[in-house]
Amino acid sequence: KAGVTQTPRYLIKTRGQQVTLSCSPISGHRSVSWYQQTPGQGLQFLFEYFSETQRNKGNFPGRFSGRQFSNSRSEMNVSTLELGDSALYLCASRRRQGVREAFFGQGTRLTVV
């Protein structure tokens, strides 16, 4: 059974650009959560999608957005990139909301220059 797949693994962007990251959950999993991980702030929750609907949202500006497709794949978009957006972006999938165990993908390392 394939794990959570995130693409791309590494990305370098310039300030002001926008970026789209992709996450394919484990087959049969319908809940996808996104996190930003930095050394200073640790893992911070961005949002969670279930059945194509955003169910939870963290405290990030509106430049961060996401969506989920009917096949449960999810994308997150960051517009008008800032240097401080440089981080490891992780997505985690669960079979459904309420299930405790979440499985993480390998992450996308975003560097903004």
Place this chain on the structure above:
Amino acid sequence: QKEVEQNSGPLSVPEGAIASLNCTYSDRGSQSFFWYRQYSGKSPELIMFIYSNGDKEDGRFTAQLNKASQYVSLLIRDSQPSDSATYLCAVRRAGNNRKLIWGLGTSLAVNP
């Protein structure tokens, strides 16, 4: 005060010893508590979760929860060099917004 606090370490223990990792949280209504392990350059992986006061054992790992004192700990018995990693504590709040709140992690080094 951060909502979930962990000693950043590094915590250094000799091989075969017991490693004790601690985590405190501020939201008294928190319901579920998780320990994840993250190797350098890798993604977090779930080790254990606990939601009732007391101890929960799984192999060499024991999670301990004390809701009155608002702390959760992870004990690793017979520590191995392969246990060297960062251990992340995560807490799920009660209520409608049941997102996970994460600590910054404790770095553990097990010395052969």
